[in-house]
Amino acid sequence: MDQQHQCTTAAATIHCIVKLGGAAITCKNELETINEENLTIVSSQLRKSMILGTTHGMDWSRRPGSLEIPTVIDDDVNHQSELDSKKFIVVHGAGSFGHFQASKSGVHKGGLSKPLVKSGFVATRISVTSLNLEIVRALAKAGIPSIGMSPFSCGWSTCEKDLAVADASTVVKAIDSGFVPVLHGDAILDTSQGCTILSGDVIIRHLAEELRPDYVVFLTDVFGVYDRPPTESNAVLLREIAVREDGSWSVLKPVLQDTSKQVEITVAAHDTTGGMVTKISEAATIARLGIDVYIVKAATSHSLMALQGGLKESIPDDWLGTVIRLAK
Amino acid sequence: MDQQHQCTTAAATIHCIVKLGGAAITCKNELETINEENLTIVSSQLRKSMILGTTHGMDWSRRPGSLEIPTVIDDDVNHQSELDSKKFIVVHGAGSFGHFQASKSGVHKGGLSKPLVKSGFVATRISVTSLNLEIVRALAKAGIPSIGMSPFSCGWSTCEKDLAVADASTVVKAIDSGFVPVLHGDAILDTSQGCTILSGDVIIRHLAEELRPDYVVFLTDVFGVYDRPPTESNAVLLREIAVREDGSWSVLKPVLQDTSKQVEITVAAHDTTGGMVTKISEAATIARLGIDVYIVKAATSHSLMALQGGLKESIPDDWLGTVIRLAK
Numbered sequence: 139m140d141q142q143h144q145c146t147t148a149a150a151t152i153h154c155i156v157k158l159g160g161a162a163i164t165c166k167n168e169l170e171t172i173n174e175e176n177l178t179i180v181s182s183q184l185r186k187s188m189i190l191g192t193t194h195g196m197d198w199s200r201r202p203g204s205l206e207i208p209t210v211i212d213d214d215v216n217h218q219s220e221l222d223s224k225k226f227i228v229v230h231g232a233g234s235f236g237h238f239q240a241s242k243s244g245v246h247k248g249g250l251s252k253p254l255v256k257s258g259f260v261a262t263r264i265s266v267t268s269l270n271l272e273i274v275r276a277l278a279k280a281g282i283p284s285i286g287m288s289p290f291s292c293g294w295s296t297c298e299k300d301l302a303v304a305d306a307s308t309v310v311k312a313i314d315s316g317f318v319p320v321l322h323g324d325a326i327l328d329t330s331q332g333c334t335i336l337s338g339d340v341i342i343r344h345l346a347e348e349l350r351p352d353y354v355v356f357l358t359d360v361f362g363v364y365d366r367p368p369t370e371s372n373a374v375l376l377r378e379i380a381v382r383e384d385g386s387w388s389v390l391k392p393v394l395q396d397t398s399k400q401v402e403i404t405v406a407a408h409d410t411t412g413g414m415v416t417k418i419s420e421a422a423t424i425a426r427l428g429i430d431v432y433i434v435k436a437a438t439s440h441s442l443m444a445l446q447g448g449l450k451e452s453i454p455d456d457w458l459g460t461v462i463r464l465a466k
Numbered sequence: 467m468d469q470q471h472q473c474t475t476a477a478a479t480i481h482c483i484v485k486l487g488g489a490a491i492t493c494k495n496e497l498e499t500i501n502e503e504n505l506t507i508v509s510s511q512l513r514k515s516m517i518l519g520t521t522h523g524m525d526w527s528r529r530p531g532s533l534e535i536p537t538v539i540d541d542d543v544n545h546q547s548e549l550d551s552k553k554f555i556v557v558h559g560a561g562s563f564g565h566f567q568a569s570k571s572g573v574h575k576g577g578l579s580k581p582l583v584k585s586g587f588v589a590t591r592i593s594v595t596s597l598n599l600e601i602v603r604a605l606a607k608a609g610i611p612s613i614g615m616s617p618f619s620c621g622w623s624t625c626e627k628d629l630a631v632a633d634a635s636t637v638v639k640a641i642d643s644g645f646v647p648v649l650h651g652d653a654i655l656d657t658s659q660g661c662t663i664l665s666g667d668v669i670i671r672h673l674a675e676e677l678r679p680d681y682v683v684f685l686t687d688v689f690g691v692y693d694r695p696p697t698e699s700n701a702v703l704l705r706e707i708a709v710r711e712d713g714s715w716s717v718l719k720p721v722l723q724d725t726s727k728q729v730e731i732t733v734a735a736h737d738t739t740g741g742m743v744t745k746i747s748e749a750a751t752i753a754r755l756g757i758d759v760y761i762v763k764a765a766t767s768h769s770l771m772a773l774q775g776g777l778k779e780s781i782p783d784d785w786l787g788t789v790i791r792l793a794k
Contacts, residue, residue, distance in 0.1 A: 170528045194581075198567050198589040199596060200498045201530065210570065239526050242538065250643055253522075260611050260645070261526035264603055267614060268527060271599055275592055283588050286595060291619035293636040308621040315578055315655055317588070327643055 152313065152351040153224040156184065156445065157342050158273065160233025160323075161359040162436035170235050170265060172272055179437035180357060181280035187445035188318070189223045193281030201275075225313050227345060228277070228284070228320045231338040235269035236262050240325065240335055246299075248331025259333050262325040263290065270322045277320065285317040289324040289336050296328045301340060306348045321345075339420040346424045354424050355444045357436035362460030363418060365394065375458065379418075380465035381425040387462075418462075425462045434459035480641065480679040481552040484512065484773065485670050486601065488561025488651075489687040490764035498563050498593060500600055507765035508685060509608035515773035516646070517551045521609030529603075553641050555673060556605070556612070556648045559666040563597035564590050568653065568663055574627075576659025587661050590653040591618065598650045605648065613645040617652040617664055624656040629668060634676045649673075667748040674752045682752050683772045685764035690788030691746060693722065703786065707746075708793035709753040715790075746790075753790045762787035 158180060165171040185193065198210045232240075240246060243258020250256050270286045277284035287309065294304045312319045323338040346354055364373040377391035421431040432444040440458045443449060453461055486508060493499040513521065526538045560568075568574060571586020578584050598614045605612035615637065622632045640647045651666040674682055692701040705719040749759040760772040768786045771777060781789055 194585065196585045196588040197592055198570070198586075199563075199593045235527075242526075256611055256644060257522065257524040258526075260524040260606050260613065263613060264525055264599070264606060265527045267602075268530070268599055271592070271596055272530070274595075278588050278592060283584055285588065285591060285618065286616075287619045288614075288616070290613065290640075291615045291636065293620065293633075293639075295639070305621075308619065311621075311623070311655060312618075315660070316584060327639060332643070 151225065152349045153226060153353075153447065154187070154445065155227045155229065155342055155345055155349070155351045155354045157338055157354070157356045158228060158230040159356060159358040159436070160231030160235075160237075160338075162233075162357050163230065163273065164233030164235060164269070166233050166359075168234055169238060170268075172269070176437045177273065177276045178280075180441075181276045181282065183437070183442045183445055184226065184228070184277065185280045185282050186442065187224070187447075188226050188282060191222070195281060196278035196283060197275045199275070223316070226318050227309065227313065227349070227351070228273075228318060229338045229341050229345070230269070230273055230320070230322050232266050232269065232323050236266040236323065236325075239265050245325050245333055246335040248328055248333050250332035255333065259325045262335070263288075266322055266324055270320060273322075274320050277318065283317045284320050285312050287312065287319050287321050289321060289341065290326050292321075294324075294336065295326055296334050296336065298330045299328060299334050301336070301344055302329060304344050306345060309345070310349070343420040343423050346427065346429055350427065351429060353430040353432065353444075353447060353450065354421075355441070356421065356431065356433045357441055358433060359436065361435045361440070361458045362433045363462075365389075376460050378453070379422075379425075379460065379462045381422045381462060382465045383426065385422060385426060387422050387425075388465075421462045425464055428464050431462040432459055433462065479553065480677045481554060481681075481775065482515070482773065483555045483557065483670055483673055483677070483679045483682045485666055485682070485684045486556060486558040487684060487686040487764070488559030488563075488565075488666075490561075490685045491558065491601065492561030492563060492597070494561050494687075496562055497566060498596075500597070504765045505601065505604045506608075508769075509604045509610065511765070511770045511773055512554065512556070512605065513608045513610050514770065515552070515775075516554050516610060519550070523609060524606035524611060525603045527603070551644070554646050555637065555641065555677075555679070556601075556646060557666045557669050557673070558597070558601055558648070558650050560594050560597065560651050564594040564651065564653075567593050573653050573661055574663040576656055576661050578660035583661065587653045590663070591616075594650055594652055598648060601650075602648050605646065611645045612648050613640050615640065615647050615649050617649060617669065618654050620649075622652075622664065623654055624662050624664065626658045627656060627662050629664070629672055630657060632672050634673060637673070638677070671748040671751050674755065674757055678755065679757060681758045681760065681772075681775060681778065682749075683769070684749065684759065684761040685769055686761060687764065689763045689768070689786045690761045691790075693717075704788050706781070707750075707753075707788060707790045709750045709790060710793045711754065713750060713754060715750050749790045753792055756792050759790040760787055761790065 163173055163177050165173050239258055239261040243254050245258045245262055274284045274286040292308055296302055309319045321341055324336050326336045328334040360368045361375050363376045366373045376389050379387050380390050381387040424431050434441045434444045491501055491505050493501050567586055567589040571582050573586050573590055602612045602614040624630055637647045649669055652664050654664045656662040688696045689703050691704045694701045704717050707715050708718050709715040752759050762769045762772045
């Protein structure tokens with residue numbers, strides 16, 4: 139398939155769009171708490187996947203409340219030549235950031251003339267942008283030239299909750315200048331109902347359609363998509379899902395006994411943008427474009443392999459995760 | 467003067483564009499330290515100037531490292547009717563945020579292919595966006611529906627360091643939806659030299675030209691513009707400066723003995739975007755449009771009067787500050 143032909147906006151091929159799932163990088167049941175250990179490993183894996191050669195920390199800031207002096211780059215780094223790097227876009231979810239504020243006020247239902255909704259809109263944006271800043275810092279600390287970009291500030295808006303204005307040109311310019319844009323699920327304006335919540339998964343789908351990356355990776359807190367809630371002991375990991383041109387899909391591996399069986403999913407009650415349902419639906423939409431989608435547990439050897447593009451040719455038997463791709 | 471006629475973008479009249487000077491809201495000689503006391507008073511004065519009636523906190527987030535549970539709005543607030551509010555835009559400088567990272571790496575000189583500049587660009591944005599988040603939080607806590615918007619994310623860019631692309635439509639949409647956009651001096655892309663620093667003062671001038679507010683207030687850490695560095699004991703506060711159509715200007719009050727004398731200014735060595743020189747020059751450009759500019763010490767009764775628009779008709783004798791306006 140000639141992907142270049144369909145790529146109208148990007149000057150250069152995007153290698154990978156990565157979703158950092160809210161559940162993977164935050165402690166989902168603790169209000170506004172980052173899973174620091176996972177975020178550090180994820181940042182390091184992203185750096186290894188993007189940049190060939192050594193790099194250095196790009197966060198020279200003091201953290202609020204900390205007396206620690208930031209580590210600053212040596213001047214002699216300027217004599218190094220620029221490193222080869224692959225073009226990545228990072229999009230993250232909200233996890234324990236933003237959801238509480240959004241659901242408390244009903245931002246997704248719109249109605250900015252209501253004081254509660256307007257306040258909730260402001261509170262939601264404060265929460266998700268503070269998570270964005272922390273993620274940008276973690277990536278920069280690992281040596282990734284990360285640039286935080288909020289969909290609201292990019293001027294993105296919806297109409298009847300569907301993306302209506304979502305110009306990717308600022309994202310593309312950042313990539314072409316050698317940066318890694320870091321977008322996030324956000325509270326944005328909606329021309330019909332005033333405001334809504336734009337999920338990270340919808341952002342990924344839109345950017346995949348516009349920019350046609352080689353592959354898309356969803357980093358999550360379980361090994362992939364299961365045939366029933368993964369907390370159940372007999373849950374089976376779905377290794378490979380084939381999506382047909384008409385949007386229907388079926389499980390290729392493992393061979394399930396009851397093929398008509400619906401994949402059951404768990405949706406956390408406080409997740410205002412939908413959980414695994416949205417994810418599979420958005421992933422299938424991306425796969426229909428001929429772009430491989432990998433859903434994999436963050437901070438594992440399996441996620442590193444997916445991020446590095448090691449699954450494009452063949453999927454090793456010992457790789458744990460879910461591949462969603464166009465039926466051949 | 468028919469200001470409405472010249473207003474091409476805004477659907478509604480902007481009352482005031484406020485600059486929160488870096489020196490007023492940060493401790494300029496302590497790396498990345500906010501002047502909390504000033505910021506709290508400034509936020510409260512802004513709320514009083516914008517919104518008639520009582521309001522409530524809109525920051526429902528936990529601060530990083532804090533165990534404090536955020537104060538959340540009562541549900542019954544939804545039964546309140548929307549408050550009358552004046553349309554404001556806030557733009558802040560960097561103070562002790564961003565300058566260090568920018569000057570260490572020379573971001574204003576461009577050259578993104580150099581690893582030091584690219585790293586410095588990332589580090590600068592992390593620093594200024596963390597300040598932006600803190601200011602948005604302080605304003606929201608005071609009851610102002612503040613929305614952080616980075617010029618980089620808005621897609622603004624320069625060519626040969628002059629603003630080339632700076633679409634204000636996202637800012638206008640935020641205002642029309644009842645929010646208070648909070649912009650900031652930022653590291654942005656430059657089509658000729660790769661990157662540069664866009665100062666808060668240049669942002670103010672651009673927005674004033676585009677949106678024609680009733681007046682512009684610069685909040686700073688001294689009482690206004692002096693005839694020599696204000697640290698000198700015999701420095702004289704310039705009360706009123708008249709700008710002529712051709713851009714030349716003269717001091718109307720007080721009557722200076724030596725009228726040919728240049729106004730001396732202090733520029734802190736680490737201020738990469740220029741200090742008072744840029745401010746007067748940008749202020750004069752705004753005043754030439756027929757928009758009154760007030761330069762006043764933050765967190766004083768004088769700043770409150772300026773923010774509330776109390777100087778439009780006449781300037782009380784006991785008001786301390788500098789008025790810059792079109793010569794009559």
